[in-house]
Amino acid sequence: MTKNNKQTKPVRKRVYLGKGPNGKPMYKSVTGKTAEEAAEKALQIKIARRKGINVAADRDTFKQWANRWLALKKGDVSAGRYDVYSYAVKKMEQLWYMGITKVSTGDIQDIINDLAERNPRTGKPTAKKTLIDVKSAAKQIFQLAIEQRTIEYNPAIAVRIPRKAPQGERRALTEEEQQWIVNTPHRAQRGAMIMMYGGLRRGELIPLLWSDIDLQAKTINVNKSVEIINGKSVLKEGEAKTEASIRIVDIPQQLADFLAFERKKDAITSKTENTIVVRSARDTMLSESGWNRMWNAYWNVLNLKYGDFAQYKETHPEIDFEKPVSVHNPHGVPPMIPPITAHWLRHTFATLLYLAGVDVLTARDQLGHADITTTLEIYTHLDKVYKRHSMDQLSQYISEKKDGK
Structure with a gap:
């Protein structure tokens, strides 16, 4: 029996997303190894659209969403707090060019764990308050994406702050x-x-x-x-x-x-x-x-x-x-x-x-x-x-x- 070495081409499907701001139709392409896999991916997009999810915006990167969030915060918080948020976003540079829908809890947890072990700027473990600020910023960025119907769940919620993270010293006077x-x-x-x-x-x-x-x-x-x-x-x-x-x-x-x-x-x-x-x-x-x-x-x-x-x-x-x-x-x-x-x-x-x-x-x-x-x-x-x-x-x-x- 002759063995078929011919590589199977991926199956591509297009899903209609409606008309864009310019009046032209918008589509989203999905691929699968088989026709069944491609059809399943197309079905998930249709289900997401019925839920009101803006599937066209899932190409936006984490950094784009972070910038939108920072722009909103600029008018709501003090300059000092805004600087804290900006610093937290910089600490998540590994996520900047990932699609907002592609970022997982594990991706954020890896950043927190790395910072807890060593702050690149000081060479020492990052203070617990800074880790909390980073998690809080991530959580709020994803919450904005949820509110604007781009994602369904917040991957930052399940992120944990290591117990051994050092506390920044802020105490009362004796x-x-x-x-x-x-x-x-x-x-x-x-x-x-x-x-x-x-x-x-x-x-x-x-x-x-x-x-x-x-x-x-x-x-x-x-x-x-x-x-x-x-x-x-x-x-x-x-x-x-x-x-x-x-x-x-x-x-x-x-x-x-x-x-x-x-x-x-x-x-x-x-x-x-x-x-x-x-x-x-x-x-x-x-x-x-x-x-x-x-x-x-x-x-x-x-x-x-x-x-x-x-x-x-x-x-x-x-x-x-x-x-x-x-x-x-x-x-x-x-x-x-x-x-x-x-x-x-x-x-x-x-x-x-x-x-x-x-x-x-x-x-x-x-x-x-x-x-x-x-x-x-x-x-x-x-x-x-x-x-x-x-x-x-x-x-x-x-x-x-x-x-x-």
Whole structure:
């Protein structure tokens, strides 16, 4: 029997998709190894069309959809959040030229796993928050494609963030560190106190006016914010980070008393009402560089005042070291306190709300979170931290009881 070596040609079928914007008919071609396979593929396209799926758009790449999504986000979110989204899209470069319908959960998971193992830019594992941002961006891009009837399911939903991914350090100040802020006068102290006891973001603090603060009612009216664009603070009047960010924040008596004292100081020089509360040395709104100079100067004062320089001397016996007497020490001042940031101060406020027993809905309103999930994540994390602390105290109590103390 003669063996037939002739290669079977693939079977091609065309499916009518209707007329395009120019009035001309549109078709989609499918191929199969057999007539049955080609017919099955053609049938699936017809079924998808009956469901309202735009099968003509499935040739669009992931990058094209990502750009559409970014364009929509540009008018809805702050410049800082937009930069986060753009960065997340760049991290998914492997998907850019894949058709939107061709991207699988595994493709996205591979990117997440690779980033979790090593960030190409730093050579270190990528922080968990960045991984969450990448997944969130992917999820929203595919959701847009679903809403525009191009795909039926979201492959990013099933993607998992590795448990061992490192957490970016953002913690609350200890009670001792909080007292550093309270007890150290400085031009930046106003901002530090408002962020720590009022929970304002840096972008909400920079344009804050004395007229926004009602000391009698003990409230701060957060009704505007700035975005840092090319190093300059651009005011968004009547706008905050999100709609939820426009809010009235109730402040504790300690902050109200502090601000009353500070306001009296400004009143001496007629700087009240429409005066910016935390401003530059020239009484103007702080730019990014102006903020950094002010904040670094404040941190240097805190470091010099509260740093444990005796410990530095013990750990560096080879250096003839004496405690600096000035932040302008010509040989420099070693950093002996943590790098306190605006994020840490805002997180301190969230922690104080939690410890005071403030419910999660009130905390969301006070913090200006657009999504209560953000507040829940903070409270859940704090639950774990403080429950562990409570159990450690229980262990110590049982141990002392056993020893007869």
